[in-house]
Amino acid sequence: MSATEIQSPRSAKAPAAKVGSNRIAPQYRRNGSSKGNFEMLAWLFMRLSGVVLVVLIFGHLFVNLLVGEGIHAIDFGFVAGKWADPFWQIWDLAMLWLAMLHGTNGVRTIINDYAEKDATRLWLKIVLYAATTVIIILGTLVIFTFDPCPVVNGVQLPGGFCPAP
Amino acid sequence: MTAELAEPASKIELPAHIGGGGEIPSFDVTLRVRRYNPEVSEDATWDDFKVTMYGTDRVLDALHKIKWEMDGSVSFRRSCAHGVCGSDAMRINGRNRLACKTLLKDLDTSKPITVEPIKGLPVEKDLIVDMEPFFQSFREVMPFLINRGHEPTKERLQSAEDRERFDDTTKCILCAACTSSCPVFWTDGQYFGPAAIVNAHRFIFDSRDDAGDMRLEILNDKEGVWRCRTTFNCTEACPRGIQVTQAIAEVKQAILSRKI
Structure with a gap:
């Protein structure tokens, strides 16, 4: 089919790219085209996770701060009680993951927009992704390995939420 | 040549017998022009x-007056001087405008009016920038009709509704006011920029064109439409009043609906 022979000048193999690239200042040259839909999926994720987070976060705030005794009810026991329920485990897990990925993606785009050198971009992103990984893993562990009755050397820690003996 | 001959016909003189209202108010105004000449100094x-x-x-008349009567070394581009060719986009009081469409009386003449080259493109001299990176992005979206059908013997017909679909984006004059107002483009100049997307939009939504998918694929690049942060700088800068941000959003939607 003849129409498929039309090549975008963006393709490095297209002769037009060579003509153009001699005249274009080197810092404006793009390093070839990127394959895949990562940026599209990241854009879509930001919008969808944003909508879901509004529900999750306001639900979280409502249950923690307004229902029953409200803010005065929050203590170790309150948190222990919530995390004994798989519903709140899943809720908090979803909130943690979505908020962290949403925030990380936002900071990633800020780095892309404001860092001018590739090396600066790389290092800022390494720090960002490392921090994100640590917080997501740590948070997930806390939600699923939470012990309402911590015992150290056979002694219950104060503030624990232990079943009556 | 006398100064009077060189002066453009900016002062409209009406004969007195027309009666009143013939006098055009004059005022003094200071233009603060960004000067750069790499042959003299690296500093602007x-x-x-x-x-x-x-x-x-x-503003263009003031620049003419400066160039023709005060300092002939002031450099700027202009061709038609009537808002059609798009040569004289510059940053006037911090906003991208066409010098030929900006009346001095609409600006605050009590303070100096700053005139700078448009941002984000390499300055060559004074108000003249290298437009090549801008045109390269424009070329990359293939801004020409691609039709895979048989060559018609007559014109390619289109309904009024189909024509209306992309009417807004046909107005672009490639002045670069939008692309050089975009903060994402300022950073590293890698982003395709609003102007290229507007001109892709003009063909993507043209019912006579068959290469919309190819253009959407090009703009699905990591430097494509997804770098748009919808700051609306481009829409505000456009001297033709094109709803640039909306056009970019429509291209985003088209890519999404094609992929999903």
């Missing part, structure tokens, strides 16, 4: 020029 400086202008004058 500001030059102030005080000129007497008239209520009907535009």
Whole structure:
């Protein structure tokens, strides 16, 4: 089919790219085209996770701060009680993951927009992704390995939420 | 050549017998022009020029007066001088405008009016920038009709509704006011920029064109439409009033609906 022979000048193999690239200042040259839909999926994720987070976060705030005794009810026991329920485990897990990925993606785009050198971009992103990984893993562990009755050397820690003996 | 001959026909003189209202108010205005000449210095400086202008004058008329009567080395581009060719986009009081469409009386003449080259493109001299990176992005979206059908013997017909679909984006004059107002483009100049997307939009939504998918694929690049942060700088900068941000959003939607 003849129409498929039309090549975008963006393709490095297209002769037009060579003509153009001699005249274009080197810092404006793009390093070839990127394959895949990562940026599209990241854009879509930001919008969808944003909508879901509004529900999750306001639900979280409502249950923690307004229902029953409200803010005065929050203590170790309150948190222990919530995390004994798989519903709140899943809720908090979803909130943690979505908020962290949403925030990380936002900071990633800020780095892309404001860092001018590739090396600066790389290092800022390494720090960002490392921090994100640590917080997501740590948070997930806390939600699923939470012990309402911590015992150290056979002694219950104060503030624990232990079943009556 | 006398100064009077060189002066453009900016002062409209009406004969007295027309009666009243013929007098066009004149005022003094200071233009603060960004000067850069790499043959003299690597540093750009500001030059102030005080000129007497008239209520009907535009920033371009003031620049003409400066160049023709005060300092012939002031450099800027302009061709038609009537808002059609798109040569004289510049940053006037911090906003991208066409010098030929900006009336001095609409600006605050009590303070110096700053005139700078558009941002994000390499300055060559004074108000002249290298437009090549801008045109390269424009070329990359293939801004021409691609039709895979048989060559028609007559014109390619289109309904009024189909024509209306992309009417807004046909108005682009490639002045680069939008692309050089985009903060994402300022950072590293890698982003395709609003102008390229507007011109892709013009063909993507043209019912006679068959290469919409190819253009969407090009703009699905990591430097494509997804770098748009919807700051609306481009829409505000466009001297033709194109709803640029909306056009970019429509291209995003088209890519999404094609992929999902």
